[in-house]
Structures are given as C-alpha cells and as structure tokens.
Amino acid sequence: xxxxxxxxxxxxxxxxxxxxxxxxxxxxxxxxxxxxxxxxxxxxxxxxxxxxxxxxxxxxxxxxxxxxxxxxxxxxxxxxxxxxxxxxxxxxxxxxxxxxxxxxxxxxxxxxxxxxxxxxxxxxxxxxxxxxxxxxxxxxxxxxxxxxxxxxxxxxxxxxxxxxxxxxxxxxxxxxxxxxxxxxxxxxxxxxxxxxxxxxxxx
Numbered sequence: 714x715x716x717x718x719x720x721x722x723x724x725x726x727x728x729x730x731x732x733x734x735x736x737x738x739x740x741x742x743x744x745x746x747x748x749x750x751x752x753x754x755x756x757x758x759x760x761x762x763x764x765x766x767x768x769x770x771x772x773x774x775x776x777x778x779x780x781x782x783x784x785x786x787x788x789x790x791x792x793x794x795x796x797x798x799x800x801x802x803x804x805x806x807x808x809x810x811x812x813x814x815x816x817x818x819x820x821x822x823x824x825x826x827x828x829x830x831x832x833x834x835x836x837x838x839x840x841x842x843x844x845x846x847x848x849x850x851x852x853x854x855x856x857x858x859x860x861x862x863x864x865x866x867x868x869x870x871x872x873x874x875x876x877x878x879x880x881x882x883x884x885x886x887x888x889x890x891x892x893x894x895x896x897x898x899x900x901x902x903x904x905x906x907x908x909x910x911x912x913x914x915x916x
Contacts, residue, residue, distance in 0.1 A: 750793050750882045750899055757862040757885065759893025764821055764847035764857070767834040771847060773891050779817045780913045781887040782906070785863040785880060787824035788836040788846075793882045794820075797899060801884065802841040804906035815889075815914050818844035823854055823865040824878050861885050861893070888913045 763772040773781065782801055786794035801818055808816065820837050822828035825848045828836075833846025849857070858865065865880035882899035886909055895909050 750880070755859070755862040757883075757893055757896050758860060759885070759887065759891075760860040761891060762849075762853070762857040762860065764819075764849045764853070765830055766845050766847045767830045771845070773887070776817050776819075777891055778889050779815055780889060780910050781885075781891075782816065782818045782910070783821065783861065783885040783887060784819070784883075785821050785823050785858065785861070785865065786882070787822045787878050787880070788828050788832055789824070790878070790880075793880070793899065797882055797884065798837070798840045798844065800901065800903055801844065801906065803903035804910070805841050805843050807903060807907050808910070812911065812914060813843055816843060816910055820844055820846050821854070821857065822846065822848040823858070823863075823880055825849065825851060825854065862896075886910065886913065888916065 761773045763770055765771075784794075784797055784801070786797070788794075798818075798820065805813060805816070805818070818837075818841065820833065822833055828846075828848050830846065830848065833848060837844040837846040848854070857863075861883075863881050863883070865878055868877050868879055870876055884897040884901065884906070885893055886895035886897060886906075888894045894913060897906065897909070
C-alpha cells in the first residue's frame with residue numbers, strides 16, 4: 714500500500730469516526746448522569762467583550778481584522794467540546810497559510826472554577842495553534858453568554874469530576890469588524906466552516 718492509499722484510508726476512518734460521534738454516541742458519566750447539549754437561550758445578537766487568556770486580557774476589538782470562531786464550553790467536557798474543536802481544527806487544516814493569518818478560534822470556558830488560563834492554554838493547544846482558550850469571572854461569562862444566546866447549567870453528580878456542565882454547542886462566526894454573522898449548529902462539517910470563513914475573509 715502506497716503513502717497516498719494509507720493517507721486516504723486514515724482520512725476515511727477519521728471521517729467515519731467523527732460521523733459516529735456526532736450522530737450515534739450519547740455518553741453517560743460513570744454514575745449515569747447524561748451530558749446534554751442545550752439549545753440557545755435567546756436569539757444571538759453578538760457584541761464586544763473582554764476575557765482573560767494566558768498572561769493578559771483580550772477583547773473582541775483586539776481581534777478586529779480577523780474572522781473569529783467563538784465557542785463556549787469547558788475543558789472537562791467529555792464529548793461535545795472535543796468534537797466541536799476537532800471539527801474547527803479540521804477546517805483550519807483545510808485553509809492555507811494566508812487564510813490562517815486572518816482567522817482566530819476562541820474557546821471561552823463556562824467553568825471558571827476549574828478552568829484557569831494555564832489549563833485552557835494547554836487544552837486548546839492539543840487542537841490547533843489558532844485556537845485560544847479564555848475565561849472570565851462568572852458575571853462576565855453570563856453577560857457574554859447572553860449576548861450570544863449561549864446557555865449552560867451546572868449538573869451535580871457523584872462522578873470523579875464532582876459536576877458536569879450542560880451547555881449549548883454552537884460556533885459563532887464573527888466578521889473582521891466584530892459583527893456576528895453566522896451561528897453554526899453542533900456538528901457543522903469542516904467544509905461548511907471553511908466556506909463561511911472564506912466568504913468573510915474576502916469581504
């Protein structure tokens with residue numbers, strides 16, 4: 714089997730695995746508490762915000778000139794967040810070097826009690842260099858969540874984690890001027906993400 718055949722086989726298997734996770738896997742914690750994806754709490758309007766990343770604060774305005782892919786989640790999420798960030802990573806991998814310079818992934822944790830900026834930096838680096846991990850005080854997270862219609866709730870459990878966080882799982886695409894342009898549902902495939910981003914980069 715040549716290298717091209719091996720690469721094609723790997724891609725095919727990876728694609729099949731992702732489809733299985735998206736549509737068939739419904740994980741349950743070790744104590745039977747199901748991790749749920751929530752719907753939006755309101756129609757997203759978007760808007761500026763400031764979060765904490767490793768060693769500094771970052772506002773949406775600081776990213777002006779880039780297309781931003783915003784996602785709310787947490788690092789101990791067993792299934793939904795890894796799937797969404799993997800799809801985002803695949804989309805980035807389909808972009809060329811110039812395109813990557815104009816795009817920024819931003820993963821905002823809704824679990825600030827456990828997710829500090831160092832942990833978030835380490836977590837997002839597992840996926841792609843273009844994804845930054847961020848968090849904020851709970852009051853600011855709630856304000857940002859309201860702007861984007863994101864929802865989350867703490868679910869107590871007897872698992873080793875202590876609690877899980879059910880949350881909505883949409884990816885928000887923000888244009889180079891900081892305006893929310895698209896809200897992509899969980900499971901949106903990389904090709905669609907790439908198409909949307911390229912349209913905004915071309916504006």
